[in-house]
Amino acid sequence: MRKLFKPQGAGLGMYSFKNTLTTFIVCTALTAPVLTAELTNLRLYQLLIILLGATWPPTTPWGFITAVFMHPTVTDYVFDMLTLWLLGPFFETTFGARLYWITFMTSGIASSLSTALFYLMGTPVVLGGSSGALFGLVGFLLMTPERGVIISNPINILIIAFLLSPLALEFGIAYLGHLLGFITGIIIGTAYMKQTNP
Template identity: 30%
Template sequence: MAQPHGQPPPQGLARCYRHPDRETGIRCTRCERPICPACMIAAPVGYQCPSCVAGGGPGGGPPARAARPRTLAGGVVAADPRMVTGILLGLNLAVFLAVLVVGDRLVTDLGMLGRSLDTRTYAIVGVAEGEWYRMLTSAFLHQQPWHLAFNMLGLWFLGPPLEAALGRVRFLALYLLSALAGSALSYVLAEPNVLSLGASGAIFGLFGATAVLMRRSRQDMRPILVLLAVNLVITFVWPDIAWQAHIGGLVAGGVIALAMVNAPRRGRVAVQAGTCAAVALAIVIACAVRTAELLG
């Protein structure tokens, strides 16, 4: 609820004037009203709110000619900040329904597997045998409804704020690279004949990115840190969880988000793209070394 005029503000961080449920330490450089990451538009100095960019200030006026709406990370401000999140969620649901229709054969063919014998064909299969697609397809596979539900719940709550703050392209890059990093660490550290699947690596990447974004916006980090700690405890206590995927995704998501939200305005795209390329290169090198080890 918005603060009534004339009453003293509540203690703690201010709340975004467009999203009263979100705390923030950032203010528009023109009208000085508090704005959350979803409302931040990069300006020559600091950040401006959508009202000032569209109407020249809170009182209206000619639009700011040089200020094109941009997200905190420099992406284009989208009318629907949940579009990519919704597409990713839909893909996960569609693949889950396909598994229900086709059966476990789809899981065996698309799940994350380093190198093992396929008992149906007696052929050696896995990433080491050139089936690199498993590193990505496994991130959209789920067998159990509860597994799907937990991951999609995390995607739905963490995805939209990140998508709004980063922009669609940057958010998608963060999600996919986190998923690949999780698969890569599983490939390097897990037993090669153990099949793993699920979007958990990507979701942990969103956890890492959310922590970075909240710190950048000077928000209270205790909720996300507690939630992350609980999930890490479950990761290492619950049986049959691919902890490697969780850690790989978490680290990649945090590193990419750091570059996304802290890159200097001059050369920002180069820093962001370079960081994503460096993460991708690290994934490729780690997988190449592991493949040589398994085939050697």
């Protein structure tokens, strides 16, 4: 049976940030036109949000993917990119590019699918941003011996708890997207640990 995951640290002696940089470039490429339109043409801004964001029922077949990289506001972009650069290089250096992309994209798409839950709750939304994917990386790390990167700082725990709670919705934060991304990361991290430590 072929192993899905590469053993932790196998062949990963050097510090790596190439995949984090790729993620940053794609996020910037999809976000820049949206933020430019927000300042210059509100109609175009709303159109781009619909075309690139995640909605339920789906508006486009690609929205659940592009929503992982497109950020609808400057605040979303800045905070997500800061978090990306804090977590991304460490994650890909420790676990490799394959696992980075599996965790980031699967968690991000799961986060995008939270639009269906909001729809069922009677509050349809359009989602965009990398926070769900980043929560996937957090969830994964918490399942590994590297969890100290997250839990060593009590402030991290408080921020995570708030962003995963319904309280965040009061501030316009789609906490269900964070929660689905986080749970997905936990599942992948658990599977990784079981496979590499039978």
